[in-house]
Amino acid sequence: MSGAEVAGLIAAIAFLIIACAIALIAIRIGGVTREIKDTVAEVNKSLDAINAEVGPLTHEVEALLTKSNTLLNDVNGKVAAIDPVFTAIGELGESVSDLNTSTRNLASKVTNGAKESGKVAVAAKVSKKALSLLKKKPADQEAVTNGK
Structure with missing residues (x-):
């Protein structure tokens, strides 16, 4: 064998190794491609199922939001109707406070005027006498009224 034949044989072996490596890579890429294809098919099925369930759910959420808005408007109206009541209660509280202060x-x-003039003692005696008259029996009251 000559040098050219050996060189040709080495080149042919190298070419065969490269071709085998490319074939192995192609086979592996084909396997990965099949797995990706299967995964994409499963994802599409899942998305179809999710889309089928999202439609009715969206309608129910819209209905719930509509009812919530109606309820909120109703509550706001009732709170607006009650506001004057709270205002009146506040004003009544102020009036009672003013009345207490005046009293x-x-x-x-x-008290100060009665202490100075000594009228408190007289008023106390009169009120005790009036209480004792009120506590007596009706027959006793007739006797007191008639002067007995």
């Missing part, structure tokens, strides 16, 4: 002031003035 305290009046009681203070009456």
